[in-house]
Amino acid sequence: MSEKRMWLRGLEYGCPGAMTQVEFYTALWGLTEVARSNDAVFFRATGPEFYILALHERPWRGIVRINLGVADRAGVDALHASLSAKGVPILDAPRELTTPGGGYGFEFLDPDRRVFRLSADVARHADVADAPDRPRKPSHIVLNTVDMERMVAFLTDALGFKVSDWSEDVMTFLRCNADHHSIALVRADRNSVNHMAFEMPSIDAYMRGIGRMRTGGYPVNWGPGRHGPGNNPFAYYAGPSGFVIEYTAEVQQIDEATHQPQVWPRTPEKSDLWMTAGPPSRQMRTAMAGDPDPGWKG
Numbered sequence: 092m093s094e095k096r097m098w099l100r101g102l103e104y105g106c107p108g109a110m111t112q113v114e115f116y117t118a119l120w121g122l123t124e125v126a127r128s129n130d131a132v133f134f135r136a137t138g139p140e141f142y143i144l145a146l147h148e149r150p151w152r153g154i155v156r157i158n159l160g161v162a163d164r165a166g167v168d169a170l171h172a173s174l175s176a177k178g179v180p181i182l183d184a185p186r187e188l189t190t191p192g193g194g195y196g197f198e199f200l201d202p203d204r205r206v207f208r209l210s211a212d213v214a215r216h217a218d219v220a221d222a223p224d225r226p227r228k229p230s231h232i233v234l235n236t237v238d239m240e241r242m243v244a245f246l247t248d249a250l251g252f253k254v255s256d257w258s259e260d261v262m263t264f265l266r267c268n269a270d271h272h273s274i275a276l277v278r279a280d281r282n283s284v285n286h287m288a289f290e291m292p293s294i295d296a297y298m299r300g301i302g303r304m305r306t307g308g309y310p311v312n313w314g315p316g317r318h319g320p321g322n323n324p325f326a327y328y329a330g331p332s333g334f335v336i337e338y339t340a341e342v343q344q345i346d347e348a349t350h351q352p353q354v355w356p357r358t359p360e361k362s363d364l365w366m367t368a369g370p371p372s373r374q375m376r377t378a379m380a381g382d383p384d385p386g387w388k389g
């Protein structure tokens with residue numbers, strides 16, 4: 092495969108009451124509704140990605156699909172061939188997609204039975220302009236996993252991710268482009284969604300987002316602070332369904348020629364560089380643990 096660029100398109104999340112959350116995700120969080128069906132609503136940010144978050148009406152809370160972008164159809168076909176050869180469970184052959192924005196892609200299961208989709212040729216928005224207080228793109232998703240080594244091996248061997256850093260033996264940060272991490276894993280007693288982070292175009296936009304949320308009745312649940320690994324500012328919220336969302340900005344850009352992964356200690360001064368946030372509350376830890384993900388059932 093000549094073109095190896097990959098990126099996180101976004102997350103599709105299932106929860107009860109999905110359709111009632113549109114006001115929160117638009118007026119408060121700063122996304123824009125771009126499409127809806129009978130049981131799902133799709134949101135974009137200010138960047139070109141057609142949608143970065145979808146909420147699906149489901150009786151449980153968890154992942155419906157994780158979307159990764161690749162450069163072109165040949166890249167989709169090449170990954171389909173290589174994943175098939177590795178024995179990865181493939182749900183469908185590459186095909187024209189019927190989700191908003193269309194495109195060409197296929198789905199497969201990770202070792203924890205989450206559904207991933209790799210796609211190319213999804214429509215891109217032309218009206219792209221950073222806003223002073225709204226998310227530009229998905230930054231990263233963090234997944235709780237019962238077998239971190241198995242997930243790290245899968246993401247690196249099968250999808251070509253690279254380890255950027257570790258947080259002791261509790262977290263692994265993985266990149267698929269210059270962003271320090273697009274996926275991070277947390278060693279846990281269940282497979283579930285920990286959180287999704289949205290990239291603000293600047294530190295000022297990050298603070299303005301925090302201000303809009305505060306004015307709207309959502310003070311920060313954890314933050315503001317700045318993480319050690321990735322050097323990114325964070326402000327975490329438990330959203331309407333309990334799904335944890337984060338504003339971030341200024342995520343470290345990796346220089347492949349010089350970067351050396353390191354193990355970060357989980358000390359206050361290394362995990363909260365500004366020393367403004369303190370540790371997460373019990374309520375935030377519970378929200379980040381999520382509900383055990385049902386995984387793909389067929």
Ligand SMILES: [Fe+2]
Nearest residue numbers: 233286288337
């Ligand atoms: Fe995060």
